[in-house]
Every structure is written in structure tokens, then in C-alpha cells.
Amino acid sequence: MHRRTETPPALFALAQSQGGLVSVAQHREHGLTDASVRGLVRRREWHRPTSGVLDLRTPPPAGLSVFDHARRRAAWLALLAYGPDAISVGACALVLHGVEGAPLRLRAEAALPRASDRTSRHGIALRQFDDGLETVMIDGRRVASIPWALAQAVPELPRSRGLAVLDSALYRKKLDAVGLERAHDLARGRRGVATRHDLWELADSRSESPFESSTRLECVEEGIPPDVLQLPLVDADGREISRGDAGWRKRDGRWLVAELDGREVHDTPEAVFRDRTRQNLWVSTGAVDVLRFTPRDAGSIAPAIRRALRR
Structure with a gap:
């Protein structure tokens, strides 16, 4: 009979802040051996969504809906899968900034400074690094700035979702009118933006929810x-x-x-x-x-x- 492996409270708390996920390096830092983790996965207490990442199946933190927890999971899955140099981009970056309006089923995506020799895996998209990409630090990880994240996400999102993230960024004071215009300028020339230009004109800080x-x-x-x-x-x-x-x-x-x-x-x-x-x-x-x-x-x-x- 195997002795039950207890998850260290600090590791559990870390996972909750990362959409329920931790990296192999993180579980090792908290004292869990690879053998004990293999046992947790084998008994289906934990899950391995991709190489190097573990899902502890933690519930959402207090005050966070299951939908937002799932969105954060997608964003963190990409960051942890591609390692410490990975940068959260697009809609995933917006989620980490606290912007609402991203799809319920969010595609996990990240960028690397030198991604040309790497490929996407297990449904986790690896994007080419944008020249001049500006980033900020959130929870110790590099995340595309709000203007850059909007420029990347809006051309690819359904129109209703595109307007929702623009409205939310304004409503939550993540950027002002100048920042909104800059995001639009950064989006020009991107695939899909031709049918999204009007969304920047429609963006309004008075819309308080994606449904509005x-x-x-x-x-x-x-x-x-x-x-x-x-x-x-x-x-x-x-x-x-x-x-x-x-x-x-x-x-x-x-x-x-x-x-x-x-x-x-x-x-x-x-x-x-x-x-x-x-x-x-x-x-x-x-x-x-x-x-x-x-x-x-x-x-x-x-x-x-x-x-x-x-x-």
C-alpha cells in the first residue's frame, strides 16, 4: 500500500494562482519528487496536460468564477509549457491583465523571442515574437502590454468578443483614449483587422460587461x-x-x-x-x-x- 502523497499548502496556493497548474520545476522546488508526482498522475489525483506541466485540479480561488478560472488556466498552460522565457500574448495576456470578454474556450498561446525553431503542441499555440513587443511583469511572468495584447487579440476574436475586450479595458481603466488609439495603430496590417476597424470607434467605457x-x-x-x-x-x-x-x-x-x-x-x-x-x-x-x-x-x-x- 502506497503512502498518500500530500500536496504542500504553498504549492496548492501557487497552483490556484496559476489556473490550477504548476511546472515540474515548481513541484520540485516544493519538495515533491518525480516519483511521487508520477503516482499522483497514475491515481488520477493530478493530470499532465502537456510535457512539463501538472494540473492539480484545484477549485477556483474565492471570488473567481469557474469560467475565469478556466481562462486563466489556458493562459498559464502556455506560459508553463514553453518555459521561463515564454511571454503571454493576445487574449491570454488580456486575461492575465484582468480584462473581461475573452472566449469561454480560450486557446492557450504564448510567444518566444526565438520561436521559429519550435512548434505548437497539444493545442498550445506558439506565436512568433512581434518586433518591438512591449511587456509588463504579472505574477513573475512577462505579459504583453495592454495595447499590444489588444492589437494581437481583436483581429482574431469574433467581433462581439473583440468589442467586449476593448470595452472592458476602458471600463477597468487599463488604458485611456490615447492607449486605445495606439492599440489600433499596432493592429493595422494584421490579418483579420480589416473587418474590425470599426470596433475601435465603438469602444466605450460605459459598457460594464461583455454581454452589454x-x-x-x-x-x-x-x-x-x-x-x-x-x-x-x-x-x-x-x-x-x-x-x-x-x-x-x-x-x-x-x-x-x-x-x-x-x-x-x-x-x-x-x-x-x-x-x-x-x-x-x-x-x-x-x-x-x-x-x-x-x-x-x-x-x-x-x-x-x-x-x-x-x-
């Missing part, structure tokens, strides 16, 4: 852009009682407000109660019509708003 960004883009592309984002709603005494995610002025002077309920924001009982109370306050003003949408409504939101505006 994708809905706004859907409406813009259908010819009914919102008149206002984060519409202040006031009561009879002129006091602000809430804000609507997006608003359209109707022909009769009333407002049509779209409430965009992203799953990670509105799915607790407390949040549902607050949303219902807020909607009741809006309707009680007599000047507002409210439509509520969730991500499942994507693709049908603009037609619903168009119908409501015609009524």
Missing part, C-alpha cells in the same frame, strides 16, 4: 444603436433611483430600457430581488418601458427592441 458590449454591437449592426448607455432614471422628485444598461428614446418621448442580465451578475437570489425591485421603480415612474434579456437571447435582442420602438 455584444448587445450594443448587435443593435448597431441592425441599425438601432442605443441613444444612451447607463441611462439615469429619476423619480418624480428628480432623484436618481437607478441606471438602465441601454436606453432608446421612443417617438412618444418615453424611454425604452434594455436590462442585460449577465449570468455571473444576476443569478443569485439577492441579485434577482434587487433587479425586480429596480424594475418596479422604473415602471412606477410612468416614463419607462423595460425589456429584460439574458445571454440566451443573443441574436434576437435587436429585433425585439425594434418591435418595441414601433409600438
Whole structure:
């Protein structure tokens, strides 16, 4: 009978900060032998996603959703797989910067200063190092700066995701208007950017979630852009009682407000109660019509708003 191998608490904490992953060098630094790790993998307590990387199957840290944990895992998988010289780039870099809007299934990718003689493996993309690439240090690893990461990611992402990461970078104050323009300049000439130039013009710091960004883009592309984002709603005494995610002025002077309920924001009982109370306050003003949408409504939101505006 084999003696059970205990994971050192410090190694467990390190893995949690790296999307559940550690490198071979890191487990050795924390006192685990290669033989004990092989036993953990054999018993399926740990998993080896690629050579030199171990998945400890840790739960997400407190306050981090399972979706964001999975995104961080992809970013760290690429960094650990290609060693200490690897640089996080593109959408993976944006995730490490704390920018929202990256796809749920994020492709692991990294760059090396001299990657021409290396190849991608196990679905982990190895990119050619960009001349002049600017990096910052995050958790001890080199990560493409926000302007460079946006320039790399937006041309390759679906349009809705591209706008979402631009909006999020502005909303979270990761860059300003000058930085946004620089990111656009860095993106010029990249494959895919020809159909993304307008996203830089549409980017808006008032969009507070990826769902708000994708809905706004859907409406813009259908010819009914919102008149206002984060519409202040006031009561009879002129006091602000809430804000609507997006608003359209109707022909009769009333407002049509779209409430965009992203799953990670509105799915607790407390949040549902607050949303219902807020909607009741809006309707009680007599000047507002409210439509509520969730991500499942994507693709049908603009037609619903168009119908409501015609009524």
C-alpha cells in the first residue's frame, strides 16, 4: 500500500494562482519528487496536460468564477509549457491583465523571442515574437502590454468578443483614449483587422460587461444603436433611483430600457430581488418601458427592441 502523497499548502496556493497548474520545476522546488508526482498522475489525483506541466485540479480561488478560472488556466498552460522565457500574448495576456470578454474556450498561446525553431503542441499555440513587443511583469511572468495584447487579440476574436475586450479595458481603466488609439495603430496590417476597424470607434467605457458590449454591437449592426448607455432614471422628485444598461428614446418621448442580465451578475437570489425591485421603480415612474434579456437571447435582442420602438 502506497503512502498518500500530500500536496504542500504553498504549492496548492501557487497552483490556484496559476489556473490550477504548476511546472515540474515548481513541484520540485516544493519538495515533491518525480516519483511521487508520477503516482499522483497514475491515481488520477493530478493530470499532465502537456510535457512539463501538472494540473492539480484545484477549485477556483474565492471570488473567481469557474469560467475565469478556466481562462486563466489556458493562459498559464502556455506560459508553463514553453518555459521561463515564454511571454503571454493576445487574449491570454488580456486575461492575465484582468480584462473581461475573452472566449469561454480560450486557446492557450504564448510567444518566444526565438520561436521559429519550435512548434505548437497539444493545442498550445506558439506565436512568433512581434518586433518591438512591449511587456509588463504579472505574477513573475512577462505579459504583453495592454495595447499590444489588444492589437494581437481583436483581429482574431469574433467581433462581439473583440468589442467586449476593448470595452472592458476602458471600463477597468487599463488604458485611456490615447492607449486605445495606439492599440489600433499596432493592429493595422494584421490579418483579420480589416473587418474590425470599426470596433475601435465603438469602444466605450460605459459598457460594464461583455454581454452589454455584444448587445450594443448587435443593435448597431441592425441599425438601432442605443441613444444612451447607463441611462439615469429619476423619480418624480428628480432623484436618481437607478441606471438602465441601454436606453432608446421612443417617438412618444418615453424611454425604452434594455436590462442585460449577465449570468455571473444576476443569478443569485439577492441579485434577482434587487433587479425586480429596480424594475418596479422604473415602471412606477410612468416614463419607462423595460425589456429584460439574458445571454440566451443573443441574436434576437435587436429585433425585439425594434418591435418595441414601433409600438
